[in-house]
Each structure stands twice: as C-alpha cells, then as structure tokens.
Amino acid sequence: MDSIISKVAKIIEKSGNILFITGAGLSADSGLLTYRGIGGLYDDKHTDEGIPIEDALSGEMLAKHPEITWKYLWQIGSACKGAKFNRGHEVIALIEKIKPGTWVLTQNIDDFHRSAGSKNLIEVHENASELYCTKCRFRTTSEVFLAGYGTAVPLPPKCPECGGMIRPNVVLFGEMLPEKALQQIYRLESMKFDIVLSVGTSGVFPYISGPVILARQDGVPTVEINPCDTILSKMVDFKIKAGAAEALDGIWKEISKS
Numbered sequence: 001m002d003s004i005i006s007k008v009a010k011i012i013e014k015s016g017n018i019l020f021i022t023g024a025g026l027s028a029d030s031g032l033l034t035y036r037g038i039g040g041l042y043d044d045k046h047t048d049e050g051i052p053i054e055d056a057l058s059g060e061m062l063a064k065h066p067e068i069t070w071k072y073l074w075q076i077g078s079a080c081k082g083a084k085f086n087r088g089h090e091v092i093a094l095i096e097k098i099k100p101g102t103w104v105l106t107q108n109i110d111d112f113h114r115s116a117g118s119k120n121l122i123e124v125h126e127n128a129s130e131l132y133c134t135k136c137r138f139r140t141t142s143e144v145f146l147a148g149y150g151t152a153v154p155l156p157p158k159c160p161e162c163g164g165m166i167r168p169n170v171v172l173f174g175e176m177l178p179e180k181a182l183q184q185i186y187r188l189e190s191m192k193f194d195i196v197l198s199v200g201t202s203g204v205f206p207y208i209s210g211p212v213i214l215a216r217q218d219g220v221p222t223v224e225i226n227p228c229d230t231i232l233s234k235m236v237d238f239k240i241k242a243g244a245a246e247a248l249d250g251i252w253k254e255i256s257k258s
C-alpha cells in the first residue's frame with residue numbers, strides 16, 4: 001500500500017488541478033456514524049415506527065409527518081454533537097493551500113471541510129447546521145436555534161416569525177438536488193483536473209461517481225481511498241484500501257518529504 005500512496009503523492013505534486021470527491025467514510029473517521037452522509041445509526045435497521053430510515057428521512061415524510069422526520073434528524077444531530085473534522089479533512093485543506101486549483105465535491109452535510117479550511121467546496125446535499133422556515137424567509141443555524149441539539153424543543157420546531165415549520169437545509173431522501181448544486185456540478189464537469197480522488201464514498205449517486213467516470217474516459221489518473229470495495233474500485237487506476245484519515249495522512253507525509 002505504501003508504494004501506491006507514494007505514487008499518488010507524486011502525481012498530486014505534479015498536478016495543478018485536483019478534485020477530491022468525499023463521502024460518509026471521511027466523516028466516519030471523526031467518530032461520526034454516517035449513513036450515506038446523514039448518520040449511520042440505523043444501518044439495515046428499521047425505525048421505532050417500523051419504517052426504513054430512508055423513508056423517515058424523506059421529503060415526503062417531512063411533509064406528512066414532520067414529527068417523525070424531526071425525531072431522527074434530532075437523534076442524528078445530537079449524536080454528531082461535539083464531533084469535529086479529522087486529519088483527512090485537514091490534509092485536503094493543506095493540499096488546497098499549496099495547490100489552489102484543488103476542489104472538493106462532498107455529499108457530507110457536516111461542515112467539516114469548511115471548518116478544516118477548504119475554500120473551493122461544493123456541498124451537494126447542503127449543510128445540516130443551516131435551518132430555514134418553510135413558510136417565510138427566516139433563517140438560522142442549529143447552534144443558535146436548537147442550542148446545537150443540546151436542549152430539547154417540541155418537534156417539529158416552529159418559526160418564531162410566522163409559526164411555519166423549520167427544517168434543516170439538507171437534501172432529504174427523495175428530494176431533488178438544489179439548483180445551486182446542479183449548476184456547481186455542471187461547472188465542475190467542464191473543468192480539467194489532473195487527478196481525481198474518491199474518498200470514503202460508495203459512489204452510488206451518479207453525481208458522485210460521474211466525475212470519476214469522466215476522468216477515466218479522459219485518461220486522467222483516478223484514485224479511490226476506501227477500506228471497502230465499491231462500484232468504483234475496479235474502475236480506478238489506484239485503489240488505496242484504507243481509512244480516509246490514515247491514507248491522506250500518508251499522502252501528506254510523502255508530499256512534505258520532497
């Protein structure tokens with residue numbers, strides 16, 4: 001594995017434009033149990049209500065039974081309380097510092113890339129710390145409005161301005177990607193990258209696996225960092241079978257050697 005890491009580090013050193021595509025596995029190294037970016041507290045299990053977690057966390061459920069969706073949003077929010085970015089996020093931000101043409105496309109909703117210092121960031125599923133009213137223009141954050149999921153409030157939370165329902169600014173299951181994210185993905189696809197790395201993502205969403213497939217078609221080196229095998233594993237030039245923080249730390253050590 002060390003020789004693959006040093007090969008990848010050498011390509012990064014020669015690259016101007018680098019794309020990192022990140023998913024749940026990267027945040028898992030922060031002790032966050034992740035479920036396709038939303039929280040892995042429920043792997044293969046049904047909820048108390050006897051429905052799959054995807055249904056509980058869907059746009060349809062939020063419309064019909066917001067108290068159910070919010071119950072699980074709350075559980076995930078409080079489980080994530082106190083978690084912060086890890087060495088993996090840090091290394092990606094460090095690489096952007098020396099290579100300003102570095103971009104991050106993430107499906108994570110936890111804000112760790114931003115707090116680690118990444119600037120060129122596309123959050124396709126938006127960000128769970130932002131909240132907004134579904135009826136008026138009221139916007140707030142989970143820190144301010146819900147004491148960071150620290151104090152229990154009646155669910156769903158109500159807007160102080162108009163009494164409408166408050167929801168997190170995230171893409172729930174069954175919801176469309178926001179226009180902003182679609183435009184950013186479209187722009188990303190027109191950029192030329194020198195290397196594309198998929199980190200801790202299963203690649204099930206087409207907008208996550210798409211850039212890897214495009215890079216492959218253009219002969220751009222592709223890397224997957226993931227302890228598990230995914231649909232991308234056989235497609236990439238370099239497979240690093242390891243956790244995200246460990247592998248990225250190894251890459252950074254190689255880069256700082258030279």
Ligand SMILES: [Zn+2]
Nearest residue numbers: 133136159162
């Ligand atoms: Zn309102």
